[in-house]
Amino acid sequence: MDRENPATEESLEPVETDDADDVEAALALADEVYPSWSERRLEERRQLLADAADVLRENEEEYAQLMTREMGKPITGARSEVEKCAWVCEHYAEYAETYLADDVHQSSPEAKALTSYEPLGPILAVMPWNYPLWQVFRFAAPNLVAGNVGLLKHASNVPGTAEIIEEVFLEAGFPEGAFQSLIVGSDAIEGVIEDERVRGVTLTGSEPAGRAVAETAGRELKPSVLELGGSDPFVVLDDADVETAAEVGVQARTLNSGQSCIAAKRFIVHDAVYDEFVDAFVEEMEALTVGDPSEEDTDVGPQAREDLMKDVHEQVQDTLDAGATLETGGEPLDGEGYYYPPTVVTDIPRDATMATDEVFGPAAAVFRVESEEEAIGLANDSSYGLGGSVWTEDLDRGERVARRVESGCVFVNELTKSDPRIPFGGVKNSGYGRELSEHGMKEFLNEKTIWVQ
Numbered sequence: 001m002d003r004e005n006p007a008t009e010e011s012l013e014p015v016e017t018d019d020a021d022d023v024e025a026a027l028a029l030a031d032e033v034y035p036s037w038s039e040r041r042l043e044e045r046r047q048l049l050a051d052a053a054d055v056l057r058e059n060e061e062e063y064a065q066l067m068t069r070e071m072g073k074p075i076t077g078a079r080s081e082v083e084k085c086a087w088v089c090e091h092y093a094e095y096a097e098t099y100l101a102d103d104v105h106q107s108s109p110e111a112k113a114l115t116s117y118e119p120l121g122p123i124l125a126v127m128p129w130n131y132p133l134w135q136v137f138r139f140a141a142p143n144l145v146a147g148n149v150g151l152l153k154h155a156s157n158v159p160g161t162a163e164i165i166e167e168v169f170l171e172a173g174f175p176e177g178a179f180q181s182l183i184v185g186s187d188a189i190e191g192v193i194e195d196e197r198v199r200g201v202t203l204t205g206s207e208p209a210g211r212a213v214a215e216t217a218g219r220e221l222k223p224s225v226l227e228l229g230g231s232d233p234f235v236v237l238d239d240a241d242v243e244t245a246a247e248v249g250v251q252a253r254t255l256n257s258g259q260s261c262i263a264a265k266r267f268i269v270h271d272a273v274y275d276e277f278v279d280a281f282v283e284e285m286e287a288l289t290v291g292d293p294s295e296e297d298t299d300v301g302p303q304a305r306e307d308l309m310k311d312v313h314e315q316v317q318d319t320l321d322a323g324a325t326l327e328t329g330g331e332p333l334d335g336e337g338y339y340y341p342p343t344v345v346t347d348i349p350r351d352a353t354m355a356t357d358e359v360f361g362p363a364a365a366v367f368r369v370e371s372e373e374e375a376i377g378l379a380n381d382s383s384y385g386l387g388g389s390v391w392t393e394d395l396d397r398g399e400r401v402a403r404r405v406e407s408g409c410v411f412v413n414e415l416t417k418s419d420p421r422i423p424f425g426g427v428k429n430s431g432y433g434r435e436l437s438e439h440g441m442k443e444f445l446n447e448k449t450i451w452v453q
């Protein structure tokens with residue numbers, strides 16, 4: 001599988017692709033190891049997960065540098081990502097027993113009724129390149145500790161990271177086959193989902209990829225979880241702390257060089273604070289350091305692939321052609337690497353590309369609204385519903401508005417983020433199902449009712 005450093009456009013050493021026989025061998029091994037893995041004492045699985053956290057921390061620099069080379073993630077963010085993966089392993093090592101405890105139900109007095117949580121078998125994860133370590137660990141940690149085994153089809157531009165993840169689990173002492181990476185293209189995925197040994201599938205990625213995977217899973221009657229894109233609203237109300245909102249808004253848009261499903265993408269700003277917000281926001285965007293992702297002080301690195309950078313540029317151009325105003329940025333940077341600058345667009349017609357589509361890069365769409373009601377209406381005027389952020393000094397108001405935003409999560413006076421302790425996922429075209437916390441852990445478990453009389 002070919003790969004390229006998006007900061008330099010240099011080819012990296014290719015990673016060998018798995019053929020049909022390799023995939024069959026991986027499926028057979030997953031199937032073979034599952035019974036003994038799922039029957040191991042929970043205590044042992046928890047310990048192995050805690051050991052995986054140690055392996056991650058011991059190798060933090062190596063893994064961070066690999067991500068930076070393969071997909072251009074700024075190195076400080078790459079290190080934090082490794083640390084967050086260690087955290088999710090530790091979280092489930094600590095809480096698995098509580099999360100997996102039986103639920104006892106009210107039933108007739110002479111009977112006992114409970115739900116026990118039992119694993120299903122090998123689960124396939126189709127994962128994207130943007131958080132190439134985190135997206136996988138947030139799937140792997142809860143599933144492995146609960147007794148499922150994992151199969152990973154990673155994005156084609158990060159095969160090195162895919163191999164490293166398999167090694168982390170082996171080095172931690174997990175049995176061979178408990179977690180395997182299939183180095184294959186997306187054309188191999190339909191067959192893997194159809195295979196009777198695979199018991200469920202989760203995908204994080206684009207809407208078309210989600211639809212393709214869900215279609216096969218539906219046909220095969222297998223559970224699926226989809227975490228797709230988003231066009232999250234960042235609502236700044238008239239009583240917001242504008243300076244903080246602008247500062248956090250810039251982070252929320254440009255984190256991971258703008259390539260995050262839960263990045264703030266549509267800034268919906270009350271007329272009373274609009275000018276103040278836009279001035280501060282543009283100033284902060286222009287102050288970001290764009291450049292070599294291996295440098296410590298880089299805020300925004302390259303986009304992960306040339307086609308992705310071109311997509312962002314096209315979306316900005318389309319929106320400007322529709323009559324919007326460019327406040328800053330707007331042109332790919334000259335020289336090697338796929339760099340797109342922090343960009344701010346205002347006066348956007350409500351049917352222009354940046355209003356309707358997900359922009360997966362550091363380009364912000366800013367809208368002016370006259371009232372709270374209009375802000376909520378615009379926030380919900382999207383086919384997506386992943387996250388959202390509401391800014392106000394009145395916390396009751398913030399909560400009230402948050403409840404009316406159609407999305408999987410809303411943060412008041414904070415940017416949208418994922419956290420092992422809280423559920424994560426979307427509604428509408430952002431997908432279904434949840435990851436993380438107790439909720440995410442139970443997506444691929446048999447919630448079995450047992451009645452004893």
Ligand code: NDP
Binds near residue numbers: 127
């Ligand atoms: P994709 O959705 O194409 O890739 C994500 C994963 O899905 C990859 O492993 C990919 O494999 C796989 N995949 C793609 N098509 C299929 C299919 N038909 N069946 C099974 N698996 C499939 O994302 P891109 O890399 O092309 O990025 C395009 C856009 O997707 C972004 O601009 C962004 O809008 C969105 N995206 C959203 C993410 C999120 O976090 N929600 C993450 C990444 C992208 P392969 O790489 O081999 O094609």
